[in-house]
Amino acid sequence: MTARFETDVVIIGGGVTGAGVVRDLTLRGVRAILVEQQDVVHGTSSRNHGLLHSGGRYAVRDENAAIESYRENLILKETVPGSIEQTGGLFVKVPGDDDDYVRQWLKSCEKVGIPTEEVSVKQALKEEPYLNRDAEAVFRVPDGAVDPFTLTADVIADAADRGGGLLRYHEVTSISRQNGQVESVTVQDRFTGELKQIETSIVINAAGPWAAHVARMADVPMELINNKGTLTVLNQRINRQVINRLRMPGDADIFVPAHNVTIFGTTGVNVDRPDDTSLDRDEIREMIQEGAALVPEVENIRMIRAFSGSRPLYQEKADSDASGRGVTRGMALLDHEKRDGLGGFITISGGKLTTFRYMAEKTADLAAEKLGVQAGCTTDREPVPHRVTDRDFSKWDLSPAAQKKVQYWAGTNVERLEKSLHESVNASEVICECEQVTWAELEAAFPEDRPFHLGDLRRRTRLGMGTCQGTFCHQRAAALAVENGYATNQEAEAALVNALETRKKGMTPLGDEQTRRQTEMMDAIYCVSLGMQKEGESNV
Amino acid sequence: MHLQGLNDLDYNSCLKCNACTVSCPVSNVTLDFGGPKHLGPELARLTEQQEPIDDKRIELCTLCGTCDAVCPEGVPVSSLTANVKALHAEENGTKFRDFVLSHAEYVGKIASAFAPATNLTMKIKPARKVMQWVMGMHADRQFPVYRFNNFKRRYTKKTAETKRKVAYFTGCYATYNQPDIGDAFVNVMKHNGIDVAVPKQKCCGVPMFANGRMKEGKKNAAYNVDSLLAYVRDGYDVVVTCSSCSLSFKKEYLHYLNSAEAEELAQHVYDANEYLRFLKEKDELNEDFGAIGQRAGYFSPCHMKGQGIGNPAMDMLELIPGYEIRDLAADCCGQCGTFGFKEEKYPYSMKMGESMKEAVNELDAEITVTECGMCKTQLDQLTEKKTMHPIEVLAKAYETV
Structure with missing residues (x-):
């Protein structure tokens, strides 16, 4: 039997864009449900640098994107402060880079209003000791670091608190249309197989690299280029601020600090499948060689994993009417009523993490117009609840490092977290040592809607994101989950097998000695001590 | 090494x-x-x-x-x-107590100047209670004795004339608490035809590092590198009888000073027994040891284990006819330099020393041999056996002929 629901807007895709749209609409009082085939923020939204652009990178080549980026940069610092570290950024010219570009860049930044300040190389090296000592010119810009995991999770949580709907691990199986108008979306629960039909006036396709696939379900032709970029995670944080190479944007020219690590990348290769997140050892090696121009030590510093994600680049083809109302080349807002004669169907694609709120605003504007809703956008001033809490955790038996993590991380989970500290025996124990994740934090982060999945906890707490990539914490978390009734034995084992596979996927392509030793230890613990079989086969 | x-x-x-x-x-x-x-x-x-x-x-x-x-x-x-x-x-900030403990050298100078009074005071229970109260030093902890006739008073030679020349880094313990070790070392070297010079030196800095007084420690380190390197460049080998001092030259100085000079010095520093073993490898060691019929247990200090050079003391003592030396193979003694003196650390110290005490009792040898003065302090407190430095035993073997 198929369960039936009714709403005004169904948003397909739980990335940062979909998150922005569901929050924007909910704030306007529109009923909206967000549907996501996996966990939220599993795709492109988390598979990037986590760079809060100042716009500097686009100043020369894409003026509009630069203007939008800087404006959104300022808005997000105010509205989602908990997911942003205001690191500042440097643009660095190294030997061999074009002098003309520097002049052009400074002129463009001035024109679009991005503040820049020249810094002496000596000062820059003092601030960023890993920088190439032969750097020739350095400029300061208001870049920042944004955590896409917490950003998306918090934006969705705020929408949910205000009445927005969320269906995770629900895959869209069909979109039905009637008389040139969308009518309903049918989704299937990936775990139970249960089908749910959601009647709706509007469907917003925010599926990122999957957008063409979703459009096809509504019989709408759409071409999308999925351009895969590869990044690596350094084991340590090497920079206080964002380091960009001052040249026409290319590969391997950005280092972004992300909590305890630095994210380095990227590359660009067109791929066929939206879920192609494969990694290529040679591509990684070339990227590292290129990155050495900016940070010479990058060739020696240990990396803990690589990952890749696809930029969904919309291709207009012959359809010149399709790019939507005044949106820039950076994003593509498609009103399929005008474009394809399908009422109520909207696609939002392209864009940047930095401009997600603006993309959501424009998309929600279009949806509101179609629904005849008057309420305007408020996301440019309505803040998302902060992650940092002023609650005093010193009375709990937490190590200073774990206490700092909780203080900067608990946010809206603080009630659940304190409840766990009150009630659970293991609450103050550090489960993931590399990232200082306590059991209390895990208990507070367990999504209530799904069976046990370590990836869900990882995205919400950083469990297993550090040096050992879950070698120790995965089994601890799984064991405690069983002990505390969050999972059955079977679920825990399946979760472990899955977590090991995904962690190793990002480690193996690095191919360096240290990573090999780390995976060797991982195998020793899971496959020898715990008797799990390699390659994801279960013993049970 | x-x-x-x-x-x-x-x-x-x-x-x-x-x-x-x-x-x-x-x-x-x-x-x-x-x-x-x-x-x-x-x-x-x-x-x-x-x-x-x-x-x-x-x-x-x-x-x-x-x-x-x-x-x-x-x-x-x-x-x-x-x-x-x-x-x-x-x-x-650091406690006054930690300041005192980390300045083993100043304390040594003063305490040895008033040695009889110092040693007596440290054995008077009420005085120790006051010290615990005022200074946070545990009243039950036995203190090493101080010698008025310290090694600096006993031996002042600043140069050596022989083919092989040794610059001896004495360390605070052999200087102020047990100058007999210094005498023994000079004698052992003499039996090998090697002159011993004692360069100007300050406390190696280990007690400072241990109490977080990094800046002072580094200052001492720089002073010692300066002083000792001049000898090295003059053809001397730097030899050390205290395992903590020698480890600091080989390891800590490299990290904390991070200088080419520290690196250079480290290449020429030897633990005393390591040096004798080196002489033996070169066929230069005088192996004319007299027999000593004794069963001894060797306790390896952490700072000796940490040098990764095996057990040079046992390698040497085994050369003495009749000498039966066994490795106690025990873990850390628990005194750990200044750690075991502190009131709040004392219970941990006692607990840590438990396995060493058991090992000593189980082997039941006549004496215990160890290089470290602080390990000796704990051995003296926790066991009934006499404790000697391996160089003292070797000196005795040379004299026994």
């Missing part, structure tokens, strides 16, 4: 395996300590290019260096924990 590959503070090779924490003498007796992995490489990674984190539990780290010795990846764990100690001391 120079410890290779330890001259930077890279923690990136840490696999998080826990070998250091499992082997840590402190972690083995209490959960109050965060363990070397967390307070070393982990905390370094969590604070790199970020705000520092001050963790009080670092006070329980003794800088024994066991973590360094067991790390399969060569992570300089104890140098990383020493940095955390320094940060903690900077943030919170």
